[in-house]
Amino acid sequence: MAKVDIKTEITGNVWKIEKAVGEQVGEEDVILILESMKMEIPVSAPEDGVIIEILVAEGDTVTEGTVVARIEA
Template sequence: MPQVRTTQLVAEMVANVLRIEAPAGTRVAAGDIVVLLESMKMEIPVLAEAPGTVSAVKVESGDVVQEGDVLAEISLD
């Protein structure tokens, strides 16, 4: 059975979660927005680094995240 490779998307700063752009089960390409954060009145897109499928979203709209918090996981192609 092949091993599934995953990557985690993490918050780079304290921010509010504005929207989940790619819920679990969504196929994404490198550069697609997965989660949209807001900090200091600026929108900060969190992008998929590689193609795959969003396997888990660890936050909800309205959550406050801290630097280093895991936002989502992507199973890589």
Template sequence: MTEVKANMAGNVWKVLVSEGDTIDSSQDVVILESMKMEIPIAAEVSGTVKELKVKEEDFVNEGDVIAIIE
């Protein structure tokens, strides 16, 4: 199990995966919006998205868990 975490504070602008999706390492999971910039957050491992912890328009802080990959 691997946690995908936010690397900065911002709003979840777009969720790019769904629970149950099979993803590759370095695939973008969500795009955060912070200070009018779009910041993609990628998975560090390949696997299946077990759980999404955020939805579009949520606010996250640095270090918050965005998704769990198995």
């Protein structure tokens, strides 16, 4: 089993966390939603796995490349 970091592709605020630690996710499942410039940007799982860490909270500000979650694939 490999740990996979899930990173943001844009600077923004964590608007809503959709998944919880321990949940099974499929490739492209939305883990959280960022808000940037009044747009909602989904952050998705790059592959199938189980969420082992969520490193941000709703309302946090993140920059491009921030690791927001980890899955075990």
